[in-house]
Amino acid sequence: MPIPMPLAPFHPAVARWFERTFTQPTEAQRLAWPAIRAGRNTLVAAPTGSGKTLTAFLAAIDDLVRRGLDAGGLPDETAVVYVSPLKATSRR
Secondary structure, three states, X not given: OOOOOOOOOOOHHHHHHHHHHOOOOOXXXXXXXXXXXXXXXXXXXXXXXXXXXXXXXXXXXXXXXXXXXXXXXXXXXXOOOXXXXXXXXXXX
C-alpha cells in the first residue's frame, strides 16, 4: 500500500508507524514537515494538542532511523536535544 503525502518523504517504517498510531497528520505537521526536513529553522505556533512536539520529533526520529540503517550505524553521540517550553510545564 503506497504511503500518502505528506508522509511519503519519511522512511517507510516511520511513515507506517505514524499511520498505525494516528488518524492523519495535523495541519501543523503537514505545514511544518517540509521546512523541518529541509533543515530550515522552523517556528510552529499552534494550539495545545495540535501535535507540535511530534511535528519536530518525527523528523528527528526519521533522521535517526535513516542514519542507524547506514553502514556503521549511529555514532555514540547526542543527536537530538529537546527543551520543553517552560510555560507549558509550569503550574498556575
